[in-house]
Amino acid sequence: MEFKSKLLNQAVTQMSSLPGVGKRTALRLVLHLLNKDQHEVEQFSNSFIKLKESIKFCNTCFNISDKEICDICSHPKRDSSIICIVQDIRDVIAIESTGQFFGKYHVLGGVISPMEGIGPEDLNISSLLTRIEKNSVKELIFGLPATMEGDTTNFFIYRKILDKEIKMSLISRGIGIGNQLEYIDEITLGKSIMNRSPYEINFSS
Ligand SMILES: [Zn+2]
Known part of the structure; x- marks a missing residue:
């Protein structure tokens, strides 16, 4: 044209x-x-x-923000001991719209994908580990997509913090393999967070 x-x-x-x-x-x-x-x-x-x-990205969680530290990170009533790890900012928006989660986030900026040449060093993973080290984090929720790349990323982080006393859980996978969080309706996504299950590795697969 x-x-x-x-x-x-x-x-x-x-x-x-x-x-x-x-x-x-x-x-x-x-x-x-x-x-x-x-x-x-x-x-x-x-x-x-x-x-x-x-526009800035929050120094702590990498969420989009008008300030150095985003409103979620600086909110006095949000629980710093629970961190939900997500792929990108759209996931924060999707989870926030459920009104069911009162912890904080860590935006990785992607998932590990050898096919696309994305390694752990390309993502906000080292900052996550520093954050865990410096704060009394009690629970990590894996909110990454239920894809092979999402699973690989979960496992990478799991191995890095294996020796720490941190509960690791997975957003309920009833949401279907490969679903992106932003496409799930708010009620289903809210339930998926509330009904999260302990993160377990099935070594036989
Ligand atoms: Zn933040």
């Missing part, structure tokens, strides 16, 4: 670079923006520039 206007081409190309946005949708969105007045379009684009310039 090519347009006579270079400017339109440019805008549509930028819009369609977003995930899940095809050229047709991009054109519809661009034309929609074009119909708005100058001030509204400026507000729209400035919000992304400001987001990119000012």
Whole structure:
């Protein structure tokens, strides 16, 4: 899809670079923006520039934050002794929306995947281990996806803290293998956290 206007081409190309946005949708969105007045379009684009310039990642849990330490980490009523390990920020948002979890998080930024060349050093794992070392963490909840990569990552962390007296549990796998947390409805996800089971290694498999 090519347009006579270079400017339109440019805008549509930028819009369609977003995930899940095809050229047709991009054109519809661009034309929609074009119909708005100058001030509204400026507000729209400035919000992304400001987001990119000012957004921070929490120094402790790597959740997205407006401050050095996120609201969850600095909340006086959240339980620091329970840490839920998740793949990315979308999982924090999904679990938070259940209103069922009152511990804290640690966002790994991915999972170990030899196929994609992602090793433990590429993830926020050493900071997790330091966090466990420095704080009196009583329970780690593995909230990673139920995929081979998720399992590998769980096992890697499990081995690192095996000698510590920390309860390790797994979000209930009733949610189905391979499910991403963000796609699970809030009630099911809430139950999966409440009904978490002890993390066990089945060495026979
Ligand atoms: Zn935080």
